[in-house]
Amino acid sequence: MIKREIKIREDEEYITLNVLLKIADIIPTGGMAKMYLQENFVLVNGEKENRRGRKLYRGDVIEVENKAFIIK
Secondary structure, eight states: OEEEEEOOOTTOSEEEHHHHHHHTTSSSSGGGHHHHHHHSOEEETTEEOOOTTOEEETTOEEEETTEEEEEO
């Protein structure tokens, strides 16, 4: 499994799942997140997630398409 760190800007407390999917090049636009999450398996901290607006905080681990993203 490929692991990658995603850094949140200093002035932000969290990012949303749809933003993560976009900046990780999983989907081309944030608007595609809803459909992508309905058709694909995404884990947030080991639990299946399908809410595109799920808030991701520092320390969260997201697994998708045999990749793991750690929020820093």
